[in-house]
Amino acid sequence: LSAFSTARSNVRTCNKRLSFFRQRRPSLKVASDVRMEADEWISTWKKNQGMVEAPQTPNISELKKEKSIQSVKPVTTVKRKMQGDLIPTESDNADEEVHELLKWASERVQSIETSNPVAGFAIQTVSKWIRSGPDGFRKTIEEQVANPPKWEDFEPFVSPWLDPFPRPLEGVKSPVEVAGPSSRFARVLGVKLHYEQAIPSNGYTPGAPALVLIHGFNGCTFSWRHVLQPLADAVGSKVIAFDRPPFGLSERPTDWNGGVTQSPYSASAAANLTTALTRTLGLGKYVLVGHSAGAPIAASASTQSDRCVGLAMVAPAVTLPKEETTKQWPIPADNIGQILRIAYTSAIISVPGVGRSYIRKATERQVQDLEENGVGYPVPHDESPKAVAQGYLKPLGTKDWDVGIVEHYKALVTEGGLLAPGPTRASLPSKILIIQGGEDQTVPSWVAKTYAKAMGGESKGITYEEFSDVGHLPMEQDPLRFIKAMKDYVLSL
Numbered sequence: 001l002s003a004f005s006t007a008r009s010n011v012r013t014c015n016k017r018l019s020f021f022r023q024r025r026p027s028l029k030v031a032s033d034v035r036m037e038a039d040e041w042i043s044t045w046k047k048n049q050g051m052v053e054a055p056q057t058p059n060i061s062e063l064k065k066e067k068s069i070q071s072v073k074p075v076t077t078v079k080r081k082m083q084g085d086l087i088p089t090e091s092d093n094a095d096e097e098v099h100e101l102l103k104w105a106s107e108r109v110q111s112i113e114t115s116n117p118v119a120g121f122a123i124q125t126v127s128k129w130i131r132s133g134p135d136g137f138r139k140t141i142e143e144q145v146a147n148p149p150k151w152e153d154f155e156p157f158v159s160p161w162l163d164p165f166p167r168p169l170e171g172v173k174s175p176v177e178v179a180g181p182s183s184r185f186a187r188v189l190g191v192k193l194h195y196e197q198a199i200p201s202n203g204y205t206p207g208a209p210a211l212v213l214i215h216g217f218n219g220c221t222f223s224w225r226h227v228l229q230p231l232a233d234a235v236g237s238k239v240i241a242f243d244r245p246p247f248g249l250s251e252r253p254t255d256w257n258g259g260v261t262q263s264p265y266s267a268s269a270a271a272n273l274t275t276a277l278t279r280t281l282g283l284g285k286y287v288l289v290g291h292s293a294g295a296p297i298a299a300s301a302s303t304q305s306d307r308c309v310g311l312a313m314v315a316p317a318v319t320l321p322k323e324e325t326t327k328q329w330p331i332p333a334d335n336i337g338q339i340l341r342i343a344y345t346s347a348i349i350s351v352p353g354v355g356r357s358y359i360r361k362a363t364e365r366q367v368q369d370l371e372e373n374g375v376g377y378p379v380p381h382d383e384s385p386k387a388v389a390q391g392y393l394k395p396l397g398t399k400d401w402d403v404g405i406v407e408h409y410k411a412l413v414t415e416g417g418l419l420a421p422g423p424t425r426a427s428l429p430s431k432i433l434i435i436q437g438g439e440d441q442t443v444p445s446w447v448a449k450t451y452a453k454a455m456g457g458e459s460k461g462i463t464y465e466e467f468s469d470v471g472h473l474p475m476e477q478d479p480l481r482f483i484k485a486m487k488d489y490v491l492s493l
Contacts, residue, residue: 246404
């Protein structure tokens with residue numbers, strides 16, 4: 001609704017600007033048929049938006065004066081690109097002023113996606129459904145009907161409404177009580193962050209930058225357990241891994257000033273915490289390494305300080321420029337089930353009490369599956385899938401984990417999450433490393449490849465490395481190859 005309201009406002013502004021040209025610039029020689037066609041085009045747009053207005057009557061006397069002007073073929077059609085852009089097509093001699101006006105209107109419509117990423121994603125999805133035609137949309141519906149969800153799939157969505165006043169969590173402790181011997185804590189921007197560090201065993205290499213590791217969604221410092229110390233030894237510098245709220249053992253604030261826009265659980269807050277942590281720990285030059293959803297956070301944080309000399313993105317869950325691909329990311333337009341789940345989650349988390357119950361129910365199902373089966377990806381030979389699962393479940397034994405996840409979802413909806421645009425290439429470090437698993441089902445390799453291309457590829461300092469037989473966690477599934485790739489990159493800086 002907000003998007004359509006903005007579009008209506010843009011149409012009104014188009015009319016005002018067209019009237020301005022007529023009233024303030026009477027000497028402008030615009031062919032009569034071009035003027036009338038522009039009015040007709042705008043009137044048609046209004047009708048499509050439900051804003052029917054009486055058509056403007058052309059000034060007959062002015063039309064008579066313009067008989068001597070050579071007639072030109074008017075703007076006749078408006079084509080729509082794959083991603084929903086309005087592009088006016090005109091004859092070779094169409095009036096430049098009208099063309100500029102239509103171009104301006106198109107830019108205003110496109111700005112909706114920038115100012116409201118969620119609305120823009122919704123428009124893109126509906127646009128693709130329409131373009132697919134009745135057959136394409138019917139096929140998508142038939143696939144959903146052929147594989148209907150079971151009650152077990154519906155239960156987590158229904159049961160939270162039966163428990164709108166969840167009881168306090170039982171058996172939980174403070175992060176400090178749960179932390180292990182390698183854990184450290186530092187208060188940064190008012191939040192008590194948990195982090196771990198590794199010091200090079202053979203001493204520091206002069207001039208070598210420190211590494212700061214940022215985990216992805218539902219990750220924590222445990223994600224880097226195989227590479228923390230080996231990376232420090234390989235690059236000859238300190239390596240830091242920290243937990244960004246609401247994950248891991250970092251503090252989960254339940255009260256702050258400024259509402260959702262100032263939430264410590266947002267992506268922008270995570271970027272600020274990253275840079276502030278490097279100051280708190282007294283780091284000089286450093287390289288940011290972000291995994292999955294931590295990759296765009298690392299990219300944003302890399303623009304905040306000149307001390308950041310490098311950026312490595314591992315299985316990056318990044319926003320893609322719409323002109324770079326015809327595929328929709330992060331959710332395919334034909335995956336109605338996933339789209340509905342995300343829409344439902346975005347709505348229910350804002351309901352007091354019910355949102356927390358919903359998060360608890362969803363988490364309980366995940367915990368049960370992990371405890372019974374362990375993680376679903378190959379792990380190193382010295383670990384078992386269940387042992388790895390327990391490492392990731394450990395933070396659920398701390399206070400307010402449910403509140404933190406609810407607030408994190410709220411912040412994602414407010415900022416747009418993976419739909420929000422990221423930093424431009426010019427603002428990022430001169431050299432960027434992208435490590436991608438060829439078998440990644442969470443962030444497909446085409447996403448990383450498309451992003452590398454959009455950032456300029458090798459000619460712009462982008463190094464892309466794909467581990468063909470690895471999934472979403474290269475640092476866990478092939479730590480030796482990961483360490484080598486990181487060492488080579490750091491030495492190239």
